[in-house]
Amino acid sequence: xxxxxxxxxxxxxxxxxxxxxxxxxxxxxxxxxxxxxxxxxxxxxxxxxxxxxxxxxxxxxxxxxxxxxxxxxxxxxxxxxxxxxxxxxxxxxxxxxxxxxxxxxxxxxxxxxxxxxxxxxxxxxxxxxxxxxxxxxxxxxxxxxxxxxxxxxxxxxxxxxxxxxxxxxxxxxxxxxxxxxxxxxxxxxxxxxxxxxxxxxxxxxxxxxxxxxxxxxxxxxxxxxxxxxxxxxxxxxxxxxxxxxxxxxxxxxxxxxxxxxxxxxxxxxxxxxxxxxxxxxxxxxxxxxxxxxxxxxxxxxxxxxxxxxxxxxxxxxxxxxxxxxxxxxxxxxxxxxxxxxxxxxxxxxxxxxxxxxxxxxxxxxxxxxxxxxxxxxxxxxxxxxxxxxxxxxxxxxxxxxxxxxxxxxxxxxxxxxxxxxxxxxxxxxxxxxxxxxxxxxxxxxxxxxxxxxxxxxxxxxxxxxxxxxxxxxxxxxxxxxxxxxxxxxxxxxxxxxxxxxxxxxxxxxxxxxxxxxxxxxxxxxxxxxxxxxxxxxxxxxxxxxxxxxxxxxxxxxxxxxxxxxxxxxxxxxxxxxxxxxxxx
Amino acid sequence: xxxxxxxxxxxxxxxxxxxxxxxxxxxxxxxxxxxxxxxxxxxxxxxxxxxxxxxxxxxxxxxxxxxxxxxxxxxxxxxxxxxxxxxxxxxxxxxxxxxxxxxxxxxxxxxxxxxxxxxxxxxxxxxxxxxxxxxxxxxxxxxxxxxxxxxxxxxxxxxxxxxxxxxxxxxxxxxxxxxxxxxxxxxxxxxxxxxxxxxxxxxxxxxxxxxxxxxxxxxxxxxxxxxxxxxxxxxxxxxxxxxxxxxxxxxxxxxxxxxxxxxxxxxxxxxxxxxxxxxxxxxxxxx
Numbered sequence: 001x002x003x004x005x006x007x008x009x010x011x012x013x014x015x016x017x018x019x020x021x022x023x024x025x026x027x028x029x030x031x032x033x034x035x036x037x038x039x040x041x042x043x044x045x046x047x048x049x050x051x052x053x054x055x056x057x058x059x060x061x062x063x064x065x066x067x068x069x070x071x072x073x074x075x076x077x078x079x080x081x082x083x084x085x086x087x088x089x090x091x092x093x094x095x096x097x098x099x100x101x102x103x104x105x106x107x108x109x110x111x112x113x114x115x116x117x118x119x120x121x122x123x124x125x126x127x128x129x130x131x132x133x134x135x136x137x138x139x140x141x142x143x144x145x146x147x148x149x150x151x152x153x154x155x156x157x158x159x160x161x162x163x164x165x166x167x168x169x170x171x172x173x174x175x176x177x178x179x180x181x182x183x184x185x186x187x188x189x190x191x192x193x194x195x196x197x198x199x200x201x202x203x204x205x206x207x208x209x210x211x212x213x214x215x216x217x218x219x220x221x222x223x224x225x226x227x228x229x230x231x232x233x234x235x236x237x238x239x240x241x242x243x244x245x246x247x248x249x250x251x252x253x254x255x256x257x258x259x260x261x262x263x264x265x266x267x268x269x270x271x272x273x274x275x276x277x278x279x280x281x282x283x284x285x286x287x288x289x290x291x292x293x294x295x296x297x298x299x300x301x302x303x304x305x306x307x308x309x310x311x312x313x314x315x316x317x318x319x320x321x322x323x324x325x326x327x328x329x330x331x332x333x334x335x336x337x338x339x340x341x342x343x344x345x346x347x348x349x350x351x352x353x354x355x356x357x358x359x360x361x362x363x364x365x366x367x368x369x370x371x372x373x374x375x376x377x378x379x380x381x382x383x384x385x386x387x388x389x390x391x392x393x394x395x396x397x398x399x400x401x402x403x404x405x406x407x408x409x410x411x412x413x414x415x416x417x418x419x420x421x422x423x424x425x426x427x428x429x430x431x432x433x434x435x436x437x438x439x440x441x442x443x444x445x446x447x448x449x450x451x452x453x454x455x456x457x458x459x460x461x462x463x464x465x466x467x468x469x470x471x472x473x474x475x476x477x478x479x480x481x482x483x484x485x486x487x488x489x490x491x492x493x494x495x496x497x498x499x500x501x502x503x504x505x506x507x508x509x510x511x512x513x514x515x516x517x518x519x520x521x522x523x524x525x526x527x528x529x530x531x532x533x534x535x536x537x538x539x540x541x542x543x544x545x546x547x548x549x550x551x552x553x554x555x556x557x558x559x560x561x562x563x564x565x566x567x568x569x570x571x572x573x574x575x576x577x578x579x580x581x582x583x584x
Numbered sequence: 585x586x587x588x589x590x591x592x593x594x595x596x597x598x599x600x601x602x603x604x605x606x607x608x609x610x611x612x613x614x615x616x617x618x619x620x621x622x623x624x625x626x627x628x629x630x631x632x633x634x635x636x637x638x639x640x641x642x643x644x645x646x647x648x649x650x651x652x653x654x655x656x657x658x659x660x661x662x663x664x665x666x667x668x669x670x671x672x673x674x675x676x677x678x679x680x681x682x683x684x685x686x687x688x689x690x691x692x693x694x695x696x697x698x699x700x701x702x703x704x705x706x707x708x709x710x711x712x713x714x715x716x717x718x719x720x721x722x723x724x725x726x727x728x729x730x731x732x733x734x735x736x737x738x739x740x741x742x743x744x745x746x747x748x749x750x751x752x753x754x755x756x757x758x759x760x761x762x763x764x765x766x767x768x769x770x771x772x773x774x775x776x777x778x779x780x781x782x783x784x785x786x787x788x789x790x791x792x793x794x795x796x797x798x799x800x801x802x803x804x805x806x807x808x809x810x811x812x813x814x815x816x817x818x819x820x821x822x823x824x825x826x827x828x829x830x831x832x833x834x835x836x837x838x839x840x841x842x843x844x845x846x847x848x849x850x851x852x853x854x855x856x857x858x859x860x861x862x863x864x865x866x867x868x869x870x871x
Contacts, residue, residue: 216852216855217663240860251659256662257663259660259662262663263668264851267667378867380866383863422664423668424627
């Protein structure tokens with residue numbers, strides 16, 4: 001694997017950290033380098049520590065590591081927060097003219113650049129971060145011209161003057177470092193390639209997948225970290241005849257989405273944390289009325305308000321069991337950013353084929369992390385849309401009873417009933433959260449009750465048989481140790497394999513994107529001496545269901561600090577866990 | 585079928601389980617007649633209802649319908665209408681459904697001004713749970729949960745609606761069949777959110793707000809020569825707590841419904857068989 005560079009900019013929220021990081025990430029991507037970004041942010045608008053981190057390599061990068069090579073520090077706290085990751089060879093870019101006196105460990109390279117003065121020289125103090133980007137280019141040997149396109153993309157809307165000033169700011173930063181420092185000993189020479197990459201995060205991939213899948217209606221209520229799905233769709237979904245509505249609360253959002261779905265639109269809502277609790281009221285109605293709906297939960301640290309801007313995979317039990325009574329559902333959890341795209345499309349197909357709620361479960365780390373991909377990763381020609389048993393004016397006749405009434409909940413062999421949407425002649429029918437007969441009319445008849453419960457259960461059984469509930473596999477297929485993971489941990493886990501291999505530790509990794517239904521791992525567990533389930537929660541919710549499935553005790557690696565797994569750290573955790581006894 | 589629709593086409597073959605004499609019979613009949621009279625047919629109509637006696641209405645009518653969860657009927661209707669501008673949407677609920685658990689949705693539905701009709705079957709009592717106070721119950725009305733009255737003023741739904749920027753506010757009485765039907769018809773024909781509070785007496789649990797009471801006290805705003813476009817006059821009527829009235833209280837003739845404001849004209853149920861033709865543009869944005 002080629003050497004990678006870990007760069008970060010940190011300061012206070014409101015300092016433009018995010019946009020500066022994004023400009024550099026896009027420039028690296030345009031230079032044909034792979035990029036993986038991560039963000040530290042607090043739940044406040046201004047102030048509080050914020051950082052944007054970039055890991056870049058000519059090889060694919062799938063995770064973050066515990067190392068920082070170049071840090072642009074706008075505050076002392078930025079240095080303090082990252083001391084663990086800084087090392088002897090790290091360079092720290094800071095502005096010595098500013099009011100704070102930087103305390104930088106001796107062994108590191110302090111690069112004092114008058115960011116503000118140079119920015120003013122270029123046309124305004126606001127461009128000091130861009131001066132720092134120029135300085136970073138000088139240190140790494142990265143051609144400052146790659147920044148130009150990113151700057152145009154970012155500031156083009158504000159006029160060519162602004163763009164030119166920013167380009168000048170970057171050059172001033174670069175030149176200052178060249179003139180005042182001899183940094184060849186840092187030894188960076190960022191290789192570029194002819195590859196064309198796109199750079200996007202998990203929430204953008206979900207939004208893009210929704211549009212590709214023909215989603216036309218989105219109702220939501222702003223909540224971190226799900227909101228950016230709504231923001232992505234706003235202004236784009238309209239191009240395809242769709243609409244985004246900001247509801248008054250999550251109860252309204254999910255019911256609006258339900259209404260649009262019953263009207264025949266592919267429809268979605270997304271939320272997180274407390275929002276998913278509020279939506280739980282309607283889960284049963286969606287299942288009972290057999291409405292196709294995609295509900296996305298971008299998980300964050302709970303319970304209650306928990307840590308709204310921090311990572312956790314704590315909602316698996318909610319997705320599996322949320323709602324009173326027994327609610328047939330699907331739970332799909334993408335494991336990578338590209339899967340956020342493809343699993344969203346699959347979620348819409350599953351929802352319509354089986355007329356049931358589909359929970360698309362993502363997490364904060366995936367939602368704010370950007371990664372580079374070849375554009376073909378999102379091959380739109382490969383998108384397939386399956387609307388299931390949607391009847392029209394011609395086919396509705398097969399499903400009418402002897403009195404000409406539409407059998408919306410016909411107890412078919414596969415459990416899937418025909419679906420008619422408003423405007424379909426003779427398809428009018430009533431849907432309800434009450435137990436109902438084939439016509440949708442309320443009943444408490446014991447036989448009909450059993451018939452309808454069995455019917456709804458049967459469609460999940462049908463789906464279990466018909467669909468491929470697969471997992472992805474990495475590492476050594478013959479290894480004695482088996483690691484199982486779900487959600488965004490996959491990247492760190494796959495990179496951890498490199499570290500483990502270097503120490504002759506051989507493991508097999510299964511990354512499972514389907515929580516319910518899910519692949520049967522009994523055989524895989526039986527073949528392994530050791531099974532370790534890796535997840536970002538304290539109790540091991542996925543480990544619990546896998547133990548239940550396979551009747552095998554597993555070891556667990558749980559991280560619930562609010563920070564995602566890092567590849568090198570995870571390798572250490574795995575080594576330690578392999579030495580432990582299997583729990584009784 | 586639209587040319588020869590009769591109101592009975594909106595009737596299902598399910599026998600209502602409402603108590604004999606319940607005001608909801610008249611409320612529903614008026615809704616069915618108004619729908620037929622305004623040229624709608626069951627296959628192009630969507631009725632949404634919440635929970636309670638009023639929530640049963642979708643079962644007794646014939647059309648596309650959803651009987652949802654308590655208090656959330658308006659968001660469902662909103663979703664249906666936004667996705668399908670071609671479909672007639674009518675939302676029905678009770679005073680508890682609309683002004684208690686659903687009060688938050690009510691004011692937002694009003695200000696969103698989606699082109700649908702909202703009929704509240706107001707009997708000033710919780711009937712299906714056997715006689716508790718509702719948000720429109722009088723402050724001295726004694727019920728199983730308020731033996732000494734609620735000691736709170738009743739909700740004034742029309743005031744809520746007016747404050748939220750309503751473009752159509754009306755009230756009718758289920759027993760005055762012709763006027764009730766006319767008022768619902770006007771609400772359907774209104775471009776925007778047509779809100780009608782219907783006095784729909786509960787003969788089992790409410791012995792105060794009875795048919796006789798409304799017959800004796802009801803003032804018809806039309807007879808009074810009230811001009812619904814007169815906002816100030818509407819405000820005065822609405823804030824007069826001592827008066828029971830029927831008719832169109834307020835109508836904004838310049839109402840621009842949500843769909844028009846947001847350019848929602850397309851049938852959202854119609855999607856291509858694969859990704860949109862220019863979908864790769866969505867990917868290229870991330871270069």
